[in-house]
Amino acid sequence: MMKKENSNYYSNTRPEVVSFVPSNTKTILDIGCGLGGFLNFIKEEIGAETWGIEIVDKIAEKAKVTTDKILIGKVEDLLSQIPDDYFDCICFNDVLEHLLEPSEILIKIKPKLSEEGIIIASIPNVRYFFNIYELIIKKDWEYKETGILDKTHFRFFTKNSMKRMIVNSCYE
Secondary structure: OOOOOHHHHHOOOHHHHHHOOOOOOOEEEEEEOOOHHHHHHHHHHHHOOOEEEOOOHHHHHHHHHOEEEEOOOOOOHHHHHHHOOEEEEEEEEOOOOOOOOHHHHHHHHHEEEEEEEEEEEEEEOOOOOHHHHHHOOOOOOOEEEOOEEEOOOOOEEEEHHHHHHHHOEEEE
């Protein structure tokens, strides 16, 4: 299911995540890059070479305007097109919860990192107060178009389960 193209779903620059990208990053890959706003901001701020993966064709085509390299399709299907030992930073900005096997992708993407490369992952916390309130007090679990209970989420995480997934995927 594709989100509305005119919504801000694909255009978020994620300024709260930018501060986690090391200033010496020379190459960055954003999985689920949308229109490339996050990557464009990184390119302007630190001059990194930017790569993105986007599953929605129309959105990916637009991202090509500002991004150095865009791969179109599912990350699972594009791993062979991503060079090994290349990226100083690989970002999953609210993407892992959309994958059937996020741990498997984390394991398979690790060889794509440079020697000092890092993974940055932003994942919604299902223990968010409003969700707990809705579940316990209102006795409801209603999926939405966006947000923590996004209809396209395959997985839900808490802070602890996310940490466990990262450790079990061979990251420290």
